[in-house]
Amino acid sequence: MKLEDIARELGLAELTPEVTDNREAEIERGYASDLLSDVLAHAPEGGVLVTLQVHLNVIAVASHAELAAVIFAGGRRPDEEVRAKAIAEGVSLYVSPADTFDVVGRLYALGVKGNHA
Amino acid sequence: MTPPAIVHRALAEGLGMIAVCDHNSARNAAAVQAAAGARLAVLAGMEITTVEECHVVALFPDAEAAQAAGAEVGATLGHVDDGYESFFGEQHVLAADGSERARETLALAMATPLDVDAVIGLVHAHGGLAIAAHIDRRSFGVIGQLGIFPAEAGFDAVELSRHVAPGSPEEAAFAVHGLPIVHSSDAHYQSDIGAARTIVHCERPTFAELALALAGARGRSVGDA
Numbered sequence: 001m002k003l004e005d006i007a008r009e010l011g012l013a014e015l016t017p018e019v020t021d022n023r024e025a026e027i028e029r030g031y032a033s034d035l036l037s038d039v040l041a042h043a044p045e046g047g048v049l050v051t052l053q054v055h056l057n058v059i060a061v062a063s064h065a066e067l068a069a070v071i072f073a074g075g076r077r078p079d080e081e082v083r084a085k086a087i088a089e090g091v092s093l094y095v096s097p098a099d100t101f102d103v104v105g106r107l108y109a110l111g112v113k114g115n116h117a
Numbered sequence: 118m119t120p121p122a123i124v125h126r127a128l129a130e131g132l133g134m135i136a137v138c139d140h141n142s143a144r145n146a147a148a149v150q151a152a153a154g155a156r157l158a159v160l161a162g163m164e165i166t167t168v169e170e171c172h173v174v175a176l177f178p179d180a181e182a183a184q185a186a187g188a189e190v191g192a193t194l195g196h197v198d199d200g201y202e203s204f205f206g207e208q209h210v211l212a213a214d215g216s217e218r219a220r221e222t223l224a225l226a227m228a229t230p231l232d233v234d235a236v237i238g239l240v241h242a243h244g245g246l247a248i249a250a251h252i253d254r255r256s257f258g259v260i261g262q263l264g265i266f267p268a269e270a271g272f273d274a275v276e277l278s279r280h281v282a283p284g285s286p287e288e289a290a291f292a293v294h295g296l297p298i299v300h301s302s303d304a305h306y307q308s309d310i311g312a313a314r315t316i317v318h319c320e321r322p323t324f325a326e327l328a329l330a331l332a333g334a335r336g337r338s339v340g341d342a
Contacts, residue, residue, distance in 0.1 A: 035169070064200060
């Protein structure tokens with residue numbers, strides 16, 4: 001499913017409308033973790049990350065892992081410095097008021113799978 | 118943030134003692150001490166990132182102990198790669214006059230694989246003080262990362278950021294952990310030096326006196342007393 005369709009289905013708020021390249025990307029894989037060393041080791045390239053961490057290191061890791069998007073759960077929002085860096089790196093940021101478990105569950109129901117599916 | 122600039126700013130702010138605590142490294146502490154000379158007390162330290170992504174401020178008796186601890190921490194880290202510097206900047210090792218001595222290639226901005234207990238053990242093994250950094254902050258503070266304050270971990274003090282005023286009700290809420298409270302600027306930029314400070318009641322600005330003050334020993338103390 002395309003990232004923009006996922007965002008619409010999950011009712012995600014888009015934080016980086018300036019990043020347009022990822023909207024049509026087909027998202028097949030996802031990862032959920034709040035420890036960045038873990039994300040760095042396991043997040044699937046081209047996938048989406050669901051996390052609570054909103055600090056700058058998240059963008060560094062997302063960029064390094066070549067993720068299409070980061071979805072912040074629990075309504076957590078990054079500050080402007082982080083958003084600006086995401087734009088510069090071409091990483092799309094979204095936020096959901098739902099908690100991580102629900103966000104991941106709904107992604108899975110839409111066909112986005114993890115590394116072991 | 119060259120050593121002379123740090124010293125100049127600290128003196129302008131009326132500080133009697135500062136600690137240099139780079140992320141996961143102590144390689145710049147001695148240079149700042151040399152730049153300060155007798156004008157300003159400078160403690161050698163580090164801010165270590167645990168595997169749980171908690172920050173621990175470590176202060177050491179001298180630069181040698183800090184360097185030894187820093188080498189142990191560094192041995193757990195990976196190296197920088199393409200793109201690292203665009204996020205985290207260039208990692209300079211500077212001389213006392215501010216000139217560049219070396220470029221650090223370890224990825225200091227990353228978390229170590231050491232958990233909170235291991236980091237505190239490492240710090241204490243080198244004669245240092247382990248302080249739970251900015252516990253009022255959600256990111257990288259032990260309470261935000263672990264959910265509860267780890268009362269048995271062996272911290273020597275807790276640190277509050279500039280966002281909590283000394284003497285405020287917010288500060289009092291953190292006294293419940295039974296540990297002395299220090300306030301630090303956590304300055305990442307020169308202009309932040311002095312944004313927060315700790316009053317230490319002691320005989321002279323040294324590591325040994327600070328250790329006594331945090332322990333509340335021999336009449337030394339921190340904060341309003």
